[in-house]
Amino acid sequence: MERYNFKLIEKRWQERWENNKSFSTKIDKNKKKFYCLEMFPYPSGKIHMGHVRNYTIGDVLARYKSLQNFNVLHPMGWDSFGMPAENAARQNNLDPKSWTEKNIATMKNQLKKLGLSIDWDKEISTCSPEYYKHQQEFFLELYDKGLVYRKENYVNWDPVDQTVLANEQVIDGKGWRSGAPVERKKLNQWFFNITNFSNELLEGLGELSDWPNKVKIMQQNWIGKSFGCEVSFNIQSEKNIKNIKCYTTRPDTLFGMSFLALSIDHPIAKHYENDPNFKEFKQKCSRTGTTEESIAIAEKIGFKTDLVAINPLDENIKVPVYFANFVLMDYGLGAVFGCPAHDQRDLDFARKYNLKVTTVVKPENEDFDEINDKAYVGGGVLINSKFLNNLKVPSESIKKTIDYLEDNNLGKRKTNFRLKDWGISRQRYWGCPIPIAYDENNNPVKIPKSLLPVKLPEIKKLDSTGNPLEKIDEWKNIEIEGKKYTRETDTLDTFVDSSWYFLRFCSSKNKDYGFDFDEANYWMPVDQYIGGVEHAILHLLYSRFFMHALSFKNSKFNIREPFKGLFTQGMVCHETYKDKNNNWINPDEVVTINGKKFLKKDENQEVEVGPSESMSKSKKNTIDPEDIIENYGADSVRLFILSDSPPEKDVQWSDEGIKSSFKFIQKLWVLNQKILEEIKADHPEKNVNELKKLKSKFINNVQNNIENFSYNKIVANFHETYSALNKIISTKIDKKSWIENYRDILITMIPVIPHFSFECLENLKIEDIEKNLYWPKINKNVLVENEINFVIQINGKTRGLLKVKKDVSEKELLTKIKETEKISHYIKDKKIKKTIFIENRLINIIIEN
């Protein structure tokens, strides 16, 4: 018997799909659509196992929906702008464009080998002018809608590389490449007014019932809506400062106030600019690291001003005003009042500077301890608060205090959002140019639509410092209608590229606009979006914003939520290995002996096995998908990457696992040959019902498991069905029944192992099978069992199973139990107090002991 030659067979089917354009899709309003999208990859060089998992999960769904006669859009593209291309270009002395294009060619070829049902005709690449032209149009559209603006903002500046760093490029306050201490520098930058939609973006989450709760909560926290009020504090000062406004969610603790703290970036700071002590303090603040941990641990420090703030509720309470390192300018108003008794930070600060601690909340009906080092943040009632005393905290206190403040013109109710506007300027070459130019007075003007796209100038190599666009004068200096301008040299954040690519897929060749309204209205929203949870906040929020922004003041387009369903898959992990010199080593350098001893290949040196971690180049625990496809075939890879772990959890890649999947496909092939022989034999005897039932169960299970994303259980269904078929094969079933039922089983396997399934289907020699493929419908009645393994419990303990006919009565069952020695001895001579009888399932007999 021939072994299953996956190399030949997979190649043949992939070619056939490509030549027949099997997955190319057109808009068809008579058919229900299904838009299945996986997050498009960054063309970093080669695909990795994470891609394999992501695209396999998506492909199972796409192929399943397509068999169910949905009109399926399943496209693929490239998120091809970004820093790695610049880094690679600098390192290897080439230009980002050719590096990127080469990677795309490689990865496309690799993806094709996975046998994905992708409509490659719709392929897009965000770095192509055909794509970013429309992005520039969108920029101008949002500009006209007032959703784009320019303001000064701080950036991380690397003084050696003369470049702006992203937050993740700042490591311990130093530039990741140069190692130089990073400076804060103010630059004029472009912003999308995402906060214009804060409320809509928050409310919209409520409609997203097919999103993981986790992600919705993350976005909710990110948007961070809070209710409170602005309070105005009068200031006593020799300077011209009359009052300071603070935002607070706890105005009810105002009587406990003992200081007021300002951010060092607060406008009032300009009064102290020339004070050397203040300068020193500012420097001290900027010295604390930027890592999350160092911020959290950082000591609270303050700079005492000569200002005195007066409590709006009691003018006899006068407190000092500080600048403090823990107050942020970009949240609220950059100023807070400190109530040490009921806020830990304020307490730490107060203890350090010997400020008063006045308790104003005490737990209800309880004694309370003096505040020492721990602030009391719970509820209770107000004390030491004059006319607010005895109000319940927080149910009455906050509302009543705000009412009082508003009535007396001391403050006003305010909703605040944590969400900040989206800074989209990047001082980089390899991104979408911003279609703006500046006149001689540095006023921005739009580049007219007729001059779009603003193409990136081609360069041969990148210098190591600065933004190359600044240095190309012939690109930078332009004339519009005879007037001289200088181009904006910043490019757009690459998150902009990915904020609308799913729209572009709907009509990827459309020339007049980023998408065709008719097509977009047909395909959108994406029915199922699949990708890593690491994009749970930014990418998904920006995409949602972009839809809101495009829908804003637009009569032709009104789709505010781009992704109806979201699925976040887990990572692919592998064991880590280290040699005796403590260097990471790649799995393919490791050989095992009896699965116990791990040795470094060719060196006979023992290897230390570490815990399984997500595959990463730094730990060298990666497995190259191309090697695996080469050795085991795409179907084996697909099967294995789905088995073992549920898709939302991390999966452990193992050599044994992929081998086992490979063997399983071989076994399926052997079974297929046997079935073909049975068909040839065409036994006159029939055993249809059992086969039909087996098939129906299989289809039913697989269907449920696909719908619930329990893809690991599908693999289990495959194994069970394989065993069942192997058993049933000896029972002499006639040709017609075999073909009918086995055909349906094979179709059901298409989403997971398409090459194998199609090959076997072809072997069945059913006419026009390819054109008449549909997800088999099953008769649910077939699934009903006529005999039931009835669970017999005595006093709640399972004592046995009885095979009885369906719908057996309690009385009949009890009779049968008494006849069954194995079980009856438990109740012999005992008085039955009570029985619980669950139809067709279980009986619990309660007896006296």
Add this chain to the structure above:
RNA sequence: GGGGCGAUGGCGGAAUUGGUAGACGCGUUGGUCUUAGGAACCAAUAUGGCAACAUGUGAAGGUUCGAGUCCUUUUCGCCCUACCA
């Protein structure tokens, strides 16, 4: 500090509304066939016990005829977020 998720054999994981705990796979053990086995096939595999049986889903309580599943308390682990006023 805030928020979320989770804890089931040696391992990854199954277990509809509370109703046979451990599906399926890996690994391990025994066997068959083989010059060989790192191939294939068959069987066993939660723990203790010869067995009957007992015990078992991180821990402790509770609700229930019945709890992996529901409630309370608690321990541990992972993830996100972070001086958010």
